[in-house]
Amino acid sequence: MPSDHSAETASANTNLRIIAIVSSTFVSMLCIGMTLTVLPPWMHGALGFDAVTVGAVISLQFVATLLSRPFSSQMADRLGAKRVVLLGMMGCALNGALILLAALCVQWPVLSLLILILSRLALGISQGMIGTGSLSWGIGLVGPTLMSKVISWNGIAGFGALAIGAPLGAVLAQNLGVISVGLFIVLIGALALALAWRRPASPIVSGKRVPFARVFRVVAPYGGALALSSVGYGVIATFITLYYAEQQWDHAAWGLSAFGMAFITARVLFAGTVNRFGGYRVTLVCFTVELAGLLALWQASHPGVALLGAVLAGLGVSLIYPALGVVAVAKIAATSRSAALGAYSVFLDAAVGLTGPLAGFIANRAGYSSIFLFAALCSLAGFGLCAALYTISIKRRARAEREARLDSEVRAEAL
Known part of the structure; x- marks a missing residue:
């Protein structure tokens, strides 16, 4: 009994350490959720910009995250993940201050747009730092054996914040204006910075660092499948509010929350x-569910159908990142773990960053419903890529087993 109690206590302490670290991701994604709900309709309505401009500006966040990943991930390996997360929190607060300033300049739309561009860049860079830094920080504190748990809980924190941030941002903007959204982000960013400052740092793994280009090549096949799955997230995050408006449906924020x-x-x-059935099998099922959700959004004639589509898409996307991520990161030495996480995440950033302007272009010509068909086709392509990778993996494993068996037989004969 005492040993059972000690094990339970140790497990509880480990869980608390993970929660404490991934709370940084919660705050950054809360800010993202608020801005994704508030900024697109505000830029379209109050500032008067079209869908392509809105999509491009919103997507700048993801482009900035993409470009900052190599630097921030290598910095986390060399200087420590905690330092990178702290810098990210500062950028998050700066993003809020710039949104506040843009709202004050609403009577000068071009100036307001330029300030919003700076805010999206600040938020994107900070997300690159916090996203990779939190994962590396958490894995470093609890050990690589719990990597899948850290990745999963980090995702829960992120999308939980996204679900909360969407309606919270809408409520603040409707009742107190966009200025209140910027002020809230400044305050919560400063609070998160103060709390993260007090938490213990993870040890820096000594040894030779793997060049980022080599890390990138190793994780690229898994990242490609991740990118194709992320197009659905990109179109939902950026355009679901405008899609609801086009259909004259209310409560657009609930689609993102669902x-x-x-x-x-x-x-x-x-x-x-993931551990029970393997990353490839889980990913194939997830792609199938995501595809069904995106097709439902494309053909939705009622907000209830669109809500169901958003739910299915969320269920489908959920496990693709950890399912393929654990496999990809395990192929890289621990000295470059942050680089592996960053390289893998680059594909997510690239997909979402490119999705905004491309989907906006499609929406301007064929309506907002058409962008969900585009995302569904990407999901179908991702299914095909994952199936091909799974087939290659099975063949390689079978060949390795045959070679090991033959080697064992040769040794037995020699004896």
């Missing part, structure tokens, strides 16, 4: 399936 809540539910209920 996506986030479905994501969390799948992570909580099915996180163990």
Whole structure:
């Protein structure tokens, strides 16, 4: 009994350490969720910009994250993940201050737009630092054996914040204006910075660092599948509010929240399936579910159908990142773990960053519903890529087993 109690206590302490670290991701994604709900309709309505401009500006966040990943991940390996997360929190607060300033300049639309561009860049760079830094920080504190747990819980924190941030941002903007959204982000960013400052740092793994280009090549096949799955997230995050407006449906924020809540539910209920069934099998099922959700959004004639589509898309996307991520990161030495996480995440950033302007271009010519068909086709392509990778993996494993068996037989004959 005492040993059982000690094990339970140790497990509880480990869980608390993970929660404390991934709370940084919660704050950064809360800010993202608020801005994704508030800024697109505000830029379109109050500032008067079209869908392509809105999509491009919103997507700048993801482009900035993409470009900052190599630097921030290598900095985390060399200087420590905690320092990178702290810098990210500062950038998050700066983003809020710039949104506040842009709202004060609403009577000068071009100036306001330029300030919003700076805010998206600040938020994107900070997300690159916090996203990779939090994962590396958490894995460093609890050990690589719990990597899948850290990745899953980090995702839960992120999309939980996304689900909360969407309606919270809408409520603040509707009742107190966009200025209140910027002020809230400044305050919560400063609070998160103060709390993260007090937490213990993870040890820096000594040894030779793997060049980022080599790390990138190793994780690229898994990242490619991740990118194709992320197009659905990109179109939902950027355009679902405008899609609802085009259809003259109310409560657009709940579509984004439904996506986030479905994501969390799948992570909580099915996180163990990655270890039980393997990353490839889980990913293939997830692609199938995501495809169904995106097709439902494309053909939705009622907000209830669109909400169901958002739920299915969230369920589908949920486990693809950890399922393929654990496999990809395990192929890289621990000295370059942050670089592996950053390289893998680059594909997510690239997909979402390119999705905004491309989907906006499609929406201007064929309507907002058409962008969900585009995302569905990408999901189908991702399914095909994952199936091909799975087939290659099976063949390689079978060949390795045959070679090991033959080697064993040769040794037995020699004896």
